[in-house]
Amino acid sequence: MTCLYRRKVHHLPKETKDYEKYFQPPSLTDAKKRGKEDIQVHYDFDIPEEMRAFGHDKYYLIQTYGCQMNEHDTETIMGLLEQMGYKPTEDRRLADVILLNTCAVRENAEDKVFGELGHLKHLKAEKPSLVLGVCGCMSQEEAVVNRILKKHPFVDLIFGTHNIHRLPFLLKEAYFSKEIVIEVWSKEGDIVENLPKKREGIKAWVNIMYGCDKFCTYCIVPYTRGKERSRKPQDVLAEVRDLARQGYQEIMLLGQNVNAYGKDFEDSDYRFGDLMNDISKIDIPRVRFTTSHPRDFDDHLIEVLAKRGNLVEQIHLPVQSGSNEILKRMSRKYTREHYLELVAKIKEAIPDVSLTTDIIVGFPGETEEQFEETLALVKEVKYDSAYTFIYSPREGTPAADMTDDVPMEVKKNRLYRLNDVLGQFSKESNDKMKGQLLDVLVEGESKNNADVLAGRTRTNKLVHLTGPKDLIGKIVPVQITDAQTWYIKGEWVSAAVAK
Numbered sequence: 001m002t003c004l005y006r007r008k009v010h011h012l013p014k015e016t017k018d019y020e021k022y023f024q025p026p027s028l029t030d031a032k033k034r035g036k037e038d039i040q041v042h043y044d045f046d047i048p049e050e051m052r053a054f055g056h057d058k059y060y061l062i063q064t065y066g067c068q069m070n071e072h073d074t075e076t077i078m079g080l081l082e083q084m085g086y087k088p089t090e091d092r093r094l095a096d097v098i099l100l101n102t103c104a105v106r107e108n109a110e111d112k113v114f115g116e117l118g119h120l121k122h123l124k125a126e127k128p129s130l131v132l133g134v135c136g137c138m139s140q141e142e143a144v145v146n147r148i149l150k151k152h153p154f155v156d157l158i159f160g161t162h163n164i165h166r167l168p169f170l171l172k173e174a175y176f177s178k179e180i181v182i183e184v185w186s187k188e189g190d191i192v193e194n195l196p197k198k199r200e201g202i203k204a205w206v207n208i209m210y211g212c213d214k215f216c217t218y219c220i221v222p223y224t225r226g227k228e229r230s231r232k233p234q235d236v237l238a239e240v241r242d243l244a245r246q247g248y249q250e251i252m253l254l255g256q257n258v259n260a261y262g263k264d265f266e267d268s269d270y271r272f273g274d275l276m277n278d279i280s281k282i283d284i285p286r287v288r289f290t291t292s293h294p295r296d297f298d299d300h301l302i303e304v305l306a307k308r309g310n311l312v313e314q315i316h317l318p319v320q321s322g323s324n325e326i327l328k329r330m331s332r333k334y335t336r337e338h339y340l341e342l343v344a345k346i347k348e349a350i351p352d353v354s355l356t357t358d359i360i361v362g363f364p365g366e367t368e369e370q371f372e373e374t375l376a377l378v379k380e381v382k383y384d385s386a387y388t389f390i391y392s393p394r395e396g397t398p399a400a401d402m403t404d405d406v407p408m409e410v411k412k413n414r415l416y417r418l419n420d421v422l423g424q425f426s427k428e429s430n431d432k433m434k435g436q437l438l439d440v441l442v443e444g445e446s447k448n449n450a451d452v453l454a455g456r457t458r459t460n461k462l463v464h465l466t467g468p469k470d471l472i473g474k475i476v477p478v479q480i481t482d483a484q485t486w487y488i489k490g491e492w493v494s495a496a497v498a499k
Helices: 028-034 068-083 108-126 142-151 164-176 231-248 272-279 299-305 324-330 336-349 368-381 408-432
Strands: 059-062 097-102 131-136 158-161 179-183 203-207 248-252 288-289 314-317 352-362 387-390 436-444 453-456 462-466 475-483 488-494
Touching: 028 299, 059 068, 059 108, 068 097, 068 164, 068 203, 068 248, 108 142, 108 203, 131 164, 142 324, 158 164, 164 179, 203 231, 231 248, 231 272, 248 453, 272 288, 272 299, 299 336, 324 336, 324 368, 352 368, 352 408, 368 408, 387 408, 436 462, 462 475
Parallel strands: 059 097, 097 131, 131 158, 158 179, 203 248, 248 288, 314 352, 352 387, 462 488
Antiparallel strands: 436 453, 436 475, 453 462, 475 488
């Protein structure tokens, strides 16, 4: 089973084989009985002066797997390392520290990490001074750490999602110790407000909360990220104002369930809609958020989003299934009818809203009729796009104990049929853009053609356009000329006034 550690394991000798005594069996029942222990907010973090030159003339490399939350954690890790004097590199042979920031949501993500560890084994043998570390969500899984200890003992450092701020001290210990340094906290992490971050580009992620209390039966996140903890509004707003002063063109507010923001405040009724309303008054061109849980998406939030301004008309609203029976087995805590009612409210308030979603096919017990219910819901909502997945069990979740009785060939066929329908609606949505003059945030060169620029509309549609390189980083008017299934094409209108 996978869950949070029941204790901190520190300085585990590499030659030991008696791993089990260092761990206590996790209990999902106990995890669901989370207490109301106080979450401390710290504003006094600082790297000791004697450690600020620790990485002088040394290089680091971080490989990141998973969601935007992991990417944002990597920005913090980079900030910490560079305050210690380390410099970034893409050359693993030059690197003195290599960290794998991992994802635990899907099995293939874990497989990639273990495959990468196999490749790094040879590099570690050639360069014994290399510090090789594993962090992120996989580190919060007991079975994963046991596997690393037994099959990849050349790993030097393992730490979790709640103690990133401890990296400078853990890294120092890993350098001077002949033992594997492991520190994974089962306690819900405190909030450390003044951690350094290394952001790149014109868009920035801003955490507004951490953790999740929904306990969907297929999801490992509540066990790897802990319970819901909201940052104080004044701290979020201060960070957004600072990003505006630095010239960022877009921010993405992050949380496993942003709609639950503020529900853990005991002395305030301030909620996500209030936060969005306050952020709408800050001079930053675009504001997005992810991810939403339909159960917590309230009328006040819809009212605030309908005011638009810098709050873009694009909402990611994961549905996962269109079958009430499957939703119940998933413990999503809403019905098909509730979801469709919510969609109707959103579309009434924001008629040109772009809706995207997540859908899982082949969940245990899913019948053909239940899958058809999902297809019918997709046809009714007409999503602009979606992230679609074949169900695979995550050890330690309740769904892993269910009979995985949908054959893989059936799962693949359902995924193909679902994506075919989604592709049709994506093309129809993109066709409607033809002839329109849209504001596009130019993010850089196209990945496949350096002579073409790539950007995003307010509704987050990918745009390929022609124009000079100095448009990068700006919001410019673009005439849409053509539409493909997953992107649209356009021409920069130089005579219009750029924003």
